[in-house]
Structures are given as structure tokens and as C-alpha cells.
Amino acid sequence: MxxxxxxxxxxxxxxxxxxxxxxxxxxxxxxxxxxxxxxxxxxxxxxxxxxxxxxxxxxxxxxxxxxxxxxxxxxxxxxxxxxxxxxxxxxxxxxxxxxxxxxxxxxxxxxxxxxxxxxxxxxxxxxxxxxxLPYQRVHSTDENGIPTCDPDMLARFKIVTQDEFDRIERQAEEHAVPNPAFEKLKALKDKME
Ligand SMILES: [Zn+2]
Structure with missing residues (x-):
């Protein structure tokens, strides 16, 4: 073995x-x-x-x-x-x-x-x-809910706004857990087109 x-x-x-x-x-x-x-x-x-x-x-x-x-x-x-x-x-x-x-x-x-x-x-x-380990591994958030990431590194990646980060996070979540309701809707939509 x-x-x-x-x-x-x-x-x-x-x-x-x-x-x-x-x-x-x-x-x-x-x-x-x-x-x-x-x-x-x-x-x-x-x-x-x-x-x-x-x-x-x-x-x-x-x-x-x-x-x-x-x-x-x-x-x-x-x-x-x-x-x-x-x-x-x-x-x-x-x-x-x-x-x-x-x-x-x-x-x-x-x-x-x-x-x-x-x-x-x-x-x-x-x-x-x-x-x-969680699917998402990010630095813990501060009292305002903002991850305590290295600001220099973030600037280098040009991920400057929290909105943008949230968007990426949402995409990752959607990618990780396919929503069956959404999948059905998408299939239906594909059929209609
Ligand atoms: Zn970080």
C-alpha cells in the first residue's frame, strides 16, 4: 500500500x-x-x-x-x-x-x-x-470588515478598492459552489435562445 x-x-x-x-x-x-x-x-x-x-x-x-x-x-x-x-x-x-x-x-x-x-x-x-482549510485563504478582517492585507502588495496588484475585491470574492464563491437553481435557469435560458 x-x-x-x-x-x-x-x-x-x-x-x-x-x-x-x-x-x-x-x-x-x-x-x-x-x-x-x-x-x-x-x-x-x-x-x-x-x-x-x-x-x-x-x-x-x-x-x-x-x-x-x-x-x-x-x-x-x-x-x-x-x-x-x-x-x-x-x-x-x-x-x-x-x-x-x-x-x-x-x-x-x-x-x-x-x-x-x-x-x-x-x-x-x-x-x-x-x-x-477554507476555500478562500485571506488575511483576517479588521473592525471595518476590511482584510488586513499588505497594502504595498495590493497596490502592486492594483486591487485598490474593496468593491473590486468583493466582486472577485463573489465570483470565486459562485465558481466554488454551483447554485442548482441558477444552473436550471441557465439551462432554460440556453434552450430559449
Ligand atoms: Zn492578504
Whole structure:
């Protein structure tokens, strides 16, 4: 199972050796830092730190991992491209099942060979943090609701007015979440033309 296996040394800290565990609940705690994110190529996360708490429930046939991630990461602000801190709150469940036949990780169940003795959570942790990030990553807003972006950078991009920013934001939102009512209307309009 290539997906959860990693050869990068720093990522070997995120291994849970489940083979010797007794049936029942077990708690594991991990920390991720800048070096963790550096280990992932082309990561949009530049830096960050987070605490990862895992409650593993061992059953005779499967493992259930309840994963909680709390922290903060640095990404490029969508608006001014400067470093921007985004809080991370993630709560998820990963099921580990065992099978001789390899199967792709589908976002819920991770299949491991019965011969395996441990699971590396580095990839899961990384992807969970990425998934927890909001679609829009911008600097927090001040008391007037205006993002506290780097004014020099904004001037360079010539995004000078709040109206313009709002327009871009609206476009991004419409792009991200297609409105079914709008889609229907558009289809109807296309038909009439
Ligand atoms: Zn910004």
C-alpha cells in the first residue's frame, strides 16, 4: 500500500504500531511542525504547527482511528500573496481494514495487508489539514470588515478598492459552489435562445 508509506525520515514519527496493542482504546499524540510540511513536495502550506490526537480503537477485525487536529498553518493569502495564518480544526475518522488484495484508499477505509504491523499517518494528517482549510485563504478582517492585507502588495496588484475585491470574492464563491437553481435557469435560458 504505497499511499500511506513514506520514505522521508521526518515522517516516520507518525507511525502507530498496532500489532502488539490489546483490544480496546489507545491514545496517541503527535506534533507537526515546519519540517513536516517541508516533506511534502509542492505543498501550498509553507509552514505550520499542529497537535494531532488519535484515539485508536482496536477490534478483532479492524481499527478505528478518531483523529483530532488543532493548530495553525501559513499559506499565501489569496488576495495579497503575503504569508497568512489560517487556524486548523479537524475531526475525522479513519477505518483500517485488512485484506490480501490491495485496494485504493477511498477517503474512509484504508486497506492494509494482514502482514502489516503498523500504519503511518503522515499522509492522512497532511491531507486532513489541507482539507480543513477554507476555500478562500485571506488575511483576517479588521473592525471595518476590511482584510488586513499588505497594502504595498495590493497596490502592486492594483486591487485598490474593496468593491473590486468583493466582486472577485463573489465570483470565486459562485465558481466554488454551483447554485442548482441558477444552473436550471441557465439551462432554460440556453434552450430559449
Ligand atoms: Zn492578504
Amino acid at each position: 504505497l499511499y500511506f508509506r513514506t520514505e522521508v525520515d521526518i515522517l516516520k514519527k507518525y507511525i502507530i504500531p498496532y500489532k502488539g496493542l490489546s483490544i480496546g482504546k489507545h491514545r496517541f499524540d503527535f506534533e507537526v511542525d515546519d519540517r513536516f510540511f517541508e516533506a511534502f513536495e509542492n505543498s501550498e502550506i509553507k509552514r505550520g504547527h499542529a497537535h494531532v490526537g488519535v484515539v485508536l480503537t482496536k477490534n478483532t477485525t479492524l481499527l478505528t482511528l478518531n483523529v483530532e487536529i488543532e493548530g495553525e498553518v501559513i499559506v499565501a493569502c489569496d488576495r495579497c500573496l503575503e504569508d497568512c495564518s489560517i487556524p486548523v480544526h479537524y475531526n475525522g475518522e479513519l477505518i483500517v481494514r485488512f485484506s490480501e488484495t490491495e485496494a485504493e484508499y477511498d477517503g474512509e477505509v484504508l486497506w492494509l495487508s494482514p502482514a502489516e504491523t503498523e500504519v503511518n499517518l503522515a499522509q492522512y494528517i497532511y491531507e486532513s489539514i489541507c482539507l480543513s
